[in-house]
Amino acid sequence: MAEETEEEAEFAGREGSPVTVQDLTRPDWRERLDEYTYSTDPWDVSVTELASGFMRELDKIGGKNLKLSGRMVLTCAVLLRAKAERLGGRDQTDEQEELEEDLNTGFWGYEEFENDSYIPELELPLKRMSERAVTTDELSQAFSSAVEVYERREERLEEEEETPHSWGMDLESESNFQVKLQRLYRKVKQKLSRGKEVLFSSLLDRDTKEEKFEKFMELLHLQSEGKVRCKQERPFSEIKVELTEDEPPAEPKTESAQKDE
Amino acid sequence: MNNSESTEISPDRSAKSIIEAALFLASEPVHKSELLDLTGLGEEKLDEELDDIRRDLSHPDRGLRLSENNDKYCFRIKRELLDMVKYLAPHQDMSRGVLRTLSVIAYNSPVLQKEVVDIRGNGAYDHIDQLIERNFIKSEKEGRTKLLSVTQYFLDYFELNDLDELREGESVPQEYL
Amino acid sequence: MNNSESTEISPDRSAKSIIEAALFLASEPVHKSELLDLTGLGEEKLDEELDDIRRDLSHPDRGLRLSENNDKYCFRIKRELLDMVKYLAPHQDMSRGVLRTLSVIAYNSPVLQKEVVDIRGNGAYDHIDQLIERNFIKSEKEGRTKLLSVTQYFLDYFELNDLDELREGESVPQEYL
Numbered sequence: 001m002a003e004e005t006e007e008e009a010e011f012a013g014r015e016g017s018p019v020t021v022q023d024l025t026r027p028d029w030r031e032r033l034d035e036y037t038y039s040t041d042p043w044d045v046s047v048t049e050l051a052s053g054f055m056r057e058l059d060k061i062g063g064k065n066l067k068l069s070g071r072m073v074l075t076c077a078v079l080l081r082a083k084a085e086r087l088g089g090r091d092q093t094d095e096q097e098e099l100e101e102d103l104n105t106g107f108w109g110y111e112e113f114e115n116d117s118y119i120p121e122l123e124l125p126l127k128r129m130s131e132r133a134v135t136t137d138e139l140s141q142a143f144s145s146a147v148e149v150y151e152r153r154e155e156r157l158e159e160e161e162e163t164p165h166s167w168g169m170d171l172e173s174e175s176n177f178q179v180k181l182q183r184l185y186r187k188v189k190q191k192l193s194r195g196k197e198v199l200f201s202s203l204l205d206r207d208t209k210e211e212k213f214e215k216f217m218e219l220l221h222l223q224s225e226g227k228v229r230c231k232q233e234r235p236f237s238e239i240k241v242e243l244t245e246d247e248p249p250a251e252p253k254t255e256s257a258q259k260d261e
Numbered sequence: 262m263n264n265s266e267s268t269e270i271s272p273d274r275s276a277k278s279i280i281e282a283a284l285f286l287a288s289e290p291v292h293k294s295e296l297l298d299l300t301g302l303g304e305e306k307l308d309e310e311l312d313d314i315r316r317d318l319s320h321p322d323r324g325l326r327l328s329e330n331n332d333k334y335c336f337r338i339k340r341e342l343l344d345m346v347k348y349l350a351p352h353q354d355m356s357r358g359v360l361r362t363l364s365v366i367a368y369n370s371p372v373l374q375k376e377v378v379d380i381r382g383n384g385a386y387d388h389i390d391q392l393i394e395r396n397f398i399k400s401e402k403e404g405r406t407k408l409l410s411v412t413q414y415f416l417d418y419f420e421l422n423d424l425d426e427l428r429e430g431e432s433v434p435q436e437y438l
Numbered sequence: 439m440n441n442s443e444s445t446e447i448s449p450d451r452s453a454k455s456i457i458e459a460a461l462f463l464a465s466e467p468v469h470k471s472e473l474l475d476l477t478g479l480g481e482e483k484l485d486e487e488l489d490d491i492r493r494d495l496s497h498p499d500r501g502l503r504l505s506e507n508n509d510k511y512c513f514r515i516k517r518e519l520l521d522m523v524k525y526l527a528p529h530q531d532m533s534r535g536v537l538r539t540l541s542v543i544a545y546n547s548p549v550l551q552k553e554v555v556d557i558r559g560n561g562a563y564d565h566i567d568q569l570i571e572r573n574f575i576k577s578e579k580e581g582r583t584k585l586l587s588v589t590q591y592f593l594d595y596f597e598l599n600d601l602d603e604l605r606e607g608e609s610v611p612q613e614y615l
Contacts, residue, residue, distance in 0.1 A: 122541045131354040143364035282501030282519040287526040324459030342459040349464035
């Protein structure tokens with residue numbers, strides 16, 4: 001990773017105007033970020049570099065701007081989500097639209113203020129809200145849509161189960177994911193039989209972004225199940241994995257480890 | 262304008278006119294107690310006025326009907342006119358997600374809550390709460406889950422005599438019904 | 439009543455009932471041409487029906503009046519009832535925040551989006567989306583930001599002929615215009 005100067009702390013990107021960490025302090029930060037993520041492939045944005053730039057920025061201001069850190073977390077989350085969506089290659093479905101309909105308020109956080117500009121009051125005429133009843137045709141269409149969405153989801157689950165290497169994005173495919181978790185857990189235990197902790201990088205089968213993402217997700221699950229503990233001494237340093245105390249390392253013989261499962 | 266005949270509290274405003282104004286303006290159904298306060302009438306007299314309004318609205322020259330649900334009143338468009346004019350009010354009184362959940366319950370009523378959630382996902386819990394709150398559906402305990410069914414108000418709202426009327430002519434595959 | 443003469447298009451629906459349903463349901467005034475289409479009447483006949491409705495509404499038992507503005511029609515609460523019932527629509531149909539954002543845009547229209555956000559905070563993005571959705575304002579691309587201006591619908595809604603009418607009588611300090 002190339003070192004950047006403080007002034008250059010910006011989203012590393014291929015094209016479009018880069019957005020600097022400083023931009024996140026401006027009121028129109030969301031517009032700039034929207035515009036940037038719209039015109040740039042999220043894979044071309046290095047979250048690591050962005051976060052490093054942010055930390056330098058934070059040092060500079062002595063960590064006093066809490067709004068800025070909130071925006072940074074949100075920015076990284078949005079980028080990660082964009083990457084994850086790209087990775088999964090999923091289309092926008094009705095379900096997602098529905099979810100977004102439910103979530104659309106407040107996703108970006110909300111700030112309302114008035115600077116010292118003069119703002120005259122518009123006076124609203126007294127109007128009533130006009131909402132109408134649903135018709136039976138619409139109820140029937142809604143049922144067809146609900147059935148369609150359900151069928152599409154079922155089909156997708158089946159497809160994902162049939163595709164063995166879908167990079168762990170198929171979280172809904174529970175049994176498939178459980179197999180992967182067990183495989184990784186076994187691997188951690190085998191490697192631990194030779195030391196106290198295992199490096200994250202040694203658990204990877206391939207040196208690709210997808211593989212890192214997949215294994216990291218699996219590790220997080222193992223951790224949340226209380227089977228392993230992940231440690232990172234410094235931000236962006238190697239992640240070390242150890243077994244929790246009540247989970248003894250496997251015997252050197254792999255047989256017993258397998259029996260464990 | 263001659264306002265001579267009106268109500269006890271406001272000689273120049275008749276109870277009927279107040280009820281009409283209130284039900285027209287309010288975005289939510291208005292509770293009976295609210296109408297009692299507004300008109301200053303006793304309950305019996307208010308019921309009479311509401312009956313009068315209901316009767317007036319039944320005239321074929323009127324486009325509205327008086328809807329009552331749990332002592333709350335509102336005007337609704339007569340069902341036979343709704344299809345003609347619905348494009349004028351793009352907003353339904355129910356979100357798309359809630360409507361889909363309601364449709365699954367209606368077409369399968371009575372249906373186990375877990376079956377609804379299976380089809381509609383976890384968001385359905387929230388939708389079910391909203392639908393119970395609005396008296397479209399009711400819920401009974403059935404072992405570890407709940408049995409959901411539509412209410413009389415659901416039938417009134419859609420002006421249906423029974424659920425068969427809804428299910429008739431439906432081209433939905435049998436396994437979802 | 440006999441409806442046989444009412445409309446050409448729907449023998450079982452009287453023109454008056456259609457007009458009432460349409461004006462009740464529409465969230466904004468309905469143009470005469472719309473009513474002609476809906477009822478299938480000729481203009482003269484429609485005018486007669488509207489006169490009838492106006493006359494019916496003048497009865498003291500009715501709470502509404504028929505309002506006409508630039509060939510657009512809507513129901514409004516009779517003025518003498520307004521104070522009694524207006525609390526039933528307390529939120530209006532726009533939050534105070536959205537209204538203030540709209541004010542900033544209206545008094546400065548056309549104005550750059552980033553200037554609005556600068557004054558109102560990033561919550562203004564949400565407001566701007568809502569205002570565009572509701573057709574109060576329109577947005578054009580202007581370099582990296584957007585240029586926002588009010589629509590004809592905004593003027594109709596606030597019953598204004600033009601923006602000058604809004605700005606007149608406002609003692610807005612010159613530097614903010």
